[in-house]
Amino acid sequence: MRHIISVLVNDQPRVLARVANLLGRRNFNIESISVGESEEPGLSRMVIVTNGDERMMEQVSKQLHKLVDVIKVQDLSEHPSVARELLLVKVEAGPSVRHEISGIVEPFRASVVDVGPHSMMVQATGERSKLDALLELLRPYGIKEMARTGVTALSRSVARAGV
Amino acid sequence: MPDTATMEKMAERLAEAKGEKKEFSGSEILLLSLLKEGVECVFGYPGGAVLPIYDSLYSGSLRHVLARHEQGAIHAADGYARATGRAGVVIATSGPGATNLVTGIANAQMDSIPLVCITGNVAQSLIGTDAFQEADIMGITMPITKHSYFVSDVNDIPRVVKEAFHIATTGRPGPVLIDIPKDVSNAKAPFHYPETVSIRGYQPHCDPHPIQVQRLHQAVREAKKPVILAGGGVVTAGAEEELIAFAEQARIPVTTTLMGLGGFSGEHPLWLGMPGMHGTYAANHALLECDLLIGIGARFDDRVTMGRLDKFATGAKIVHIDIDPAEIGKNVDTFIPIVGDVRKVLQAANRGVPCSQSEEWLQQTAEWKKRYPLKFQDSEESVKPQWVIRHLYETTHGKAIVTTDVGQHQMWVAQYFQFAKPRSFISSGGLGAMGFGFPSALGAQLARPDETVICVTGDGGFQMTNQELAVAALMNIPVKTVIINNRCLGMVRQWQEVFYQERYSEVDLTASPDYVKLAEAYGVKGFRAKTKEEVVQVWKEAMSHPGPVVLDIWVTPEENVYPMVAPGSGLDEMIMGDEKQ
């Protein structure tokens, strides 16, 4: 099963290396890792997407906890949470198809952020499946380059109206 | 213990440092911090990047043991730590000095031994440039340290040292690396040593959950065929008395893993011996047939379970007591997990522990012990290695610290020397690192000068670190080294005999030095024995000699370690060694 793990870590040099090293060494697979600031100065939040059964996930979380620079580990798959990813994709697009591509992009609430003589760059955010769907539609035009940030996520508030 | 003159210098040094405004170099601050931690002895080897540190050591306020190889230094520090439970300290220079520590660090990590490893590094202006003798030792050792520090500011040294000792020695102990670039050990700052330590991401569990202890009581009450599997955690926690009380009150037999030897007396009637690959019939069959298995500070590794979890304690409820939550559920499914310091858990468990219903079971395990004891074919013409170990045991009455190297002799020591006290068996368990035995004996002897320290080693392993004879001679460290000389890499030879149709590939050590002359070249007394009478004689002489001794004992080379469970087999498929007859 796919799990999204949120890890609060000290914002220290090498902390990403420590986490990645641990996951690699213990043979846990990583789909993506994203790191950035957290709400607390001095701490970063890492969001790790991984796959495994219950036993493996328990090990992942326990082994992460053993790292001195790890403050908190939370499996977001166990709670309602919001998970998003940012996609940038450069599509082959001569003047004749630009309009068409804009039409595809729009329902995804994505936007065109750069236009060149033979290509345009699309930016989209959302759940992984939505970005995958958009990519499928863009693929026939020719994808020149793309970059995805990997998933970042937060747990939802307990009493909330889902958006 | 350091001598009085050194103690006075240490005290002077610390008093000086009280002058608030005074500034010290980073290396002085490091030294003062080590003194604050109560360090009495460090092991190490100098070089360019630690010149400032060695200059500070020149004052003589901290005892330094100059090994002849950094691997020797770190294994000695490790032996010191295993013999005392306190952190061992080692210092090495950048680059090659640091990389020479790697085996020792991995060894300490695998066996959960507290070490503080201090390495110099090139100046920060050169870091990352492939400068002369630069190595990313922090990166290299990341998977084999409990934690590591790169000190970029001289003002951080006291806090880092304080934290390093705290992390190395508490919770599940392990090695901590402190990498100090040369500009930081040269930089100046005042010395303030923190009184307390608080690390947000590091809060080891200590006290057990009362509900789990109640569940343990319930399980013990119901058990008809209980067994305790005690590991190194019992020794680390100093829980030997609590374990005896628990086993006796609950009437449960005990098997101790290699790392657990001495954690439960080998002379106790409830002891079943060591389990696993070279374990006793009684221990292995108790694990196979039990209905309650209580793992205490043991990690169910593949040398015990043989990796055949489908065959391991299949009818048992498993209770797992360990200070490291990650060990619980890692290898075996646990019915009752108890996270906590083993000693505290057992103290809690001993309050009101019921008696199990083990009467018949105890008869059964006693019967196994009687029917299938460890045995070997003794001989009058030649010297059997097992006989040598038994002789050492009998003549010392078991009152000795024994370190081993890795291989057949290690298993024979584990089998035939019945360790009665914790911290009396010192061996590279998890990593199985040849070369560990001799330097670790030096460290153990320095830590416990009044004990008899015996190093039982192989002719292969001894040659990996025998350069430390120089240290033994120079410091007159009276370790009795017993080389079980079978003129081959015995354990590998055994596997080639049993699993590779006697195709003996690269295990012949007949072209080895004359160990008596080798010892003498270093100024150490050497003896050779090729018959039982000679063994008795030279061992007597060795024991009465006040200094270090090397005994070269020629044993029969074709002896194998039995019982044996082949890799891939379950514990029920023991090869007892007498099948041929």
Ligand SMILES: Cc1ncc(C[n+]2csc(CCOP(=O)(O)OP(=O)(O)O)c2C)c(N)n1
């Ligand atoms: C550093 C290292 N290299 C290789 C091995 C593999 N190994 C395990 S036991 C053994 C043979 C040891 O021979 P010896 O020291 O003579 O001891 P014996 O088995 O004969 O008692 C070897 C090579 C090891 N454990 N450690």
